[in-house]
Amino acid sequence: MSAASPAARRGAATRAVLYAILLVFAVIYLMPLYVMLTTSFKTLEEIHQGNMLALPGEWTLAPWREAWGSACIGLECNGVHGYFFNSIKIVVPAVLISGLLGAFNGYVLTKWKFRGHKVVFGLILFSCFIPFQIILLPMARVLGLLHLANSTGGLVLVHIVYGIGFTTLFFRNFYASFPDELVRAAQLDGAGFFTIFFRILLPASVPIIVVTIIWQFTNVWNDFLFGVSFASGDSAPITVALNNLVNSSTGVKAYNVNMAAAMVAAVPTLIVYILAGKYFLRGLMSGSVKG
Amino acid sequence: MSFLHINNVHKRFGETHVLKGVDIAIEQGDFLVLVGPSGCGKSTLLNMIAGLDSISEGELLLDGRCINDVHPSRRDIAMVFQSYALYPSMTVAGNIGFGLEMRKVPRKERREAVDRVAKLLQIENLLDRKPGQLSGGQRQRVAMGRALVRDPQLFLFDEPLSNLDAKLRVDMRSEIKQLHQRLKTTIVYVTHDQVEAMTLATRIAVMRVGELQQLGTPHEVYDDPNNLFVAGFMGSPSMNLVKARIVEHDGVLVAQVATGDTTLALPIVRDREALSDWCGRDVILGLRPEAITDPASANHRDGNIHEAELPVDLIEPTGADLYVVTTLGDASVNARMRPGTPLRPGERTRFAFDVSRMVVFDPESERRIRDEQVVDSALEETA
Numbered sequence: 136m137s138a139a140s141p142a143a144r145r146g147a148a149t150r151a152v153l154y155a156i157l158l159v160f161a162v163i164y165l166m167p168l169y170v171m172l173t174t175s176f177k178t179l180e181e182i183h184q185g186n187m188l189a190l191p192g193e194w195t196l197a198p199w200r201e202a203w204g205s206a207c208i209g210l211e212c213n214g215v216h217g218y219f220f221n222s223i224k225i226v227v228p229a230v231l232i233s234g235l236l237g238a239f240n241g242y243v244l245t246k247w248k249f250r251g252h253k254v255v256f257g258l259i260l261f262s263c264f265i266p267f268q269i270i271l272l273p274m275a276r277v278l279g280l281l282h283l284a285n286s287t288g289g290l291v292l293v294h295i296v297y298g299i300g301f302t303t304l305f306f307r308n309f310y311a312s313f314p315d316e317l318v319r320a321a322q323l324d325g326a327g328f329f330t331i332f333f334r335i336l337l338p339a340s341v342p343i344i345v346v347t348i349i350w351q352f353t354n355v356w357n358d359f360l361f362g363v364s365f366a367s368g369d370s371a372p373i374t375v376a377l378n379n380l381v382n383s384s385t386g387v388k389a390y391n392v393n394m395a396a397a398m399v400a401a402v403p404t405l406i407v408y409i410l411a412g413k414y415f416l417r418g419l420m421s422g423s424v425k426g
Numbered sequence: 427m428s429f430l431h432i433n434n435v436h437k438r439f440g441e442t443h444v445l446k447g448v449d450i451a452i453e454q455g456d457f458l459v460l461v462g463p464s465g466c467g468k469s470t471l472l473n474m475i476a477g478l479d480s481i482s483e484g485e486l487l488l489d490g491r492c493i494n495d496v497h498p499s500r501r502d503i504a505m506v507f508q509s510y511a512l513y514p515s516m517t518v519a520g521n522i523g524f525g526l527e528m529r530k531v532p533r534k535e536r537r538e539a540v541d542r543v544a545k546l547l548q549i550e551n552l553l554d555r556k557p558g559q560l561s562g563g564q565r566q567r568v569a570m571g572r573a574l575v576r577d578p579q580l581f582l583f584d585e586p587l588s589n590l591d592a593k594l595r596v597d598m599r600s601e602i603k604q605l606h607q608r609l610k611t612t613i614v615y616v617t618h619d620q621v622e623a624m625t626l627a628t629r630i631a632v633m634r635v636g637e638l639q640q641l642g643t644p645h646e647v648y649d650d651p652n653n654l655f656v657a658g659f660m661g662s663p664s665m666n667l668v669k670a671r672i673v674e675h676d677g678v679l680v681a682q683v684a685t686g687d688t689t690l691a692l693p694i695v696r697d698r699e700a701l702s703d704w705c706g707r708d709v710i711l712g713l714r715p716e717a718i719t720d721p722a723s724a725n726h727r728d729g730n731i732h733e734a735e736l737p738v739d740l741i742e743p744t745g746a747d748l749y750v751v752t753t754l755g756d757a758s759v760n761a762r763m764r765p766g767t768p769l770r771p772g773e774r775t776r777f778a779f780d781v782s783r784m785v786v787f788d789p790e791s792e793r794r795i796r797d798e799q800v801v802d803s804a805l806e807e808t809a
Contacts, residue, residue, distance in 0.1 A: 319478050320511035324572070325499035325528035334524075338515030 175394035198391035218376035229294035237302020262300035309343040435484035461623040462633035504573035512557035654792040717783040718761035724778035
């Protein structure tokens with residue numbers, strides 16, 4: 136950097152401007168999160184002083200405790216924890232089952248092609264373009280017939296059905312580039328339909344499994360519409376509970392409790408991104424090294 | 427009864443007729459190479475033997491048993507794929523042992539079998555690695571190990587060397603040959619490389635657009651080709667093909683080649699009976715480059731050498747040989763001479779033609795014109 140040419144100096148200047156702009160956008164983007172976090176650790180009095188951006192003068196975990204265990208949602212004052220576990224009960228089976236079915240569909244659609252496989256895939260793909268709102272009424276009727284209305288089980292079913300289109304798309308495209316010779320080699324080795332899937336293809340699908348988990352987990356966890364339509368009351372997911380918590384008026388708005396509850400609702404998706412994102416990158420890396 | 431009998435096998439994909447009735451029979455311990463340009467149906471035929479493609483018509487017999495409708499895993503066949511097709515998530519040991527595992531071989535026996543094969547292929551130190559961590563040559567060995575460990579009746583190789591670089595390809599080629607000699611296994615091997623076919627095979631099947639052109643030993647296919655296609659496909663540099671006319675000259679049958687101002691008359695010593703019917707008609711002569719040499723290198727013992735002075739158009743030294751290009755009729759002709767022969771382009775020099783190796787083709791049907799006899803006795807007769 137001893138004798139910087141004018142061109143190099145101009146390049147550095149451009150870069151500085153670029154970083155400055157990026158920084159500004161990052162700050163704007165992170166601001167709500169910052170406000171949520173700091174507010175959730177403040178006392179209600181401090182909030183009423185009106186300085187939203189200030190750090191808490193006195194850090195307190197009370198809002199978090201209240202949000203988790205004793206905040207009033209409707210008439211019951213047990214906090215959001217029950218609903219949090221409702222969401223877990225919905226998300227885990229919904230993600231696993233829809234993912235597995237999608238993987239299976241992808242396997243059959245690419246490695247065991249049958250007459251009309253393109254049409255079938257087209258139809259499955261079509262389900263990705265159907266808006267949520269359209270299926271609300273028919274789905275309510277189906278859940279009623281299956282005696283699954285107002286239960287977490289019903290929501291699991293809804294999310295599996297709605298997710299299959301996407302998971303099938305992911306896995307089909309991934310397996311389309313998976314060499315057919317591997318399947319043939321396994322056939323000669325004596326492996327059957329399911330053995331080939333579980334022993335050969337699935338273990339080699341880590342990157343796409345991670346993509347599917349991230350996608351399905353965020354969608355199912357953050358879903359509000361299906362939750363509020365098909366599972367009100369005790370079996371509601373956390374998104375619905377959060378809404379009800381904020382709308383349950385007990386005189387003063389407890390912003391700190393609301394923010395803490397919102398954070399509780401947001402944390403699992405964050406964790407999935409952080410953990411799975413790492414695996415995702417690793418999957419991509421190993422693929423590139425293998426060539 | 428032959429060991430593997432491919433009996434009038436057809437393959438159709440909808441309207442396209444990919445294999446048009448192929449008949450091949452080989453014995454136990456044979457190394458059959460299916461060779462031909464791309465699209466000749468050789469890989470399809472291999473997949474049909476493996477059971478990965480169905481047979482439209484005809485019969486496939488392995489050791490006397492019809493295997494047309496036998497599932498691939500029950501045919502007692504192992505295959506080495508072009509891309510090696512190693513299972514990416516398993517270790518090398520897992521890859522090699524997978525076939526045994528599927529056949530419910532106990533863990534201990536499996537381990538022993540894997541170790542035995544790994545030792546044979548010198549990949550013992552790689553057993554715990556994943557395929558992604560191996561080089562091309564190592565992957566090739568693992569793929570072969572996976573086939574060997576099952577000790578099947580028949581091995582299939584689908585262009586196994588085409589993904590390796592030139593040097594490694596030659597090394598692996600001789601290793602496969604050694605393996606075959608040691609294990610005395612029966613192999614069907616697909617390649618488009620005629621050098622691979624010549625070096626490895628005990629039997630070569632030359633194919634073109636779904637039809638078998640010739641089945642024979644490497645020597646037969648090389649020296650006694652059935653038709654122009656086989657003659658041109660096998661050998662590098664390829665066989666010289668020259669237009670000529672058969673005439674009778676003082677009671678001797680000769681092939682006349684008009685070249686520039688002179689006419690070269692090469693006496694016919696092979697397939698004389700068949701060629702006597704071709705007097706006064708145009709034919710195509712086939713002469714391997716090594717059958718045209720400098721007079722000093724020629725084998726004069728049998729009296730089949732015919733010399734002629736021709737112009738030198740081009741000189742191509744390869745180190746081991748010196749290829750000299752001249753013109754015969756309207757065709758460029760490659761001659762193989764002793765390296766260091768003092769020649770310069772534009773000069774004229776004497777070429778020695780070994781007419782006992784000359785083959786003659788019908789220009790219309792492109793078929794060989796040959797006597798009904800076996801080749802060897804025909805050669806003896808002329809000697």
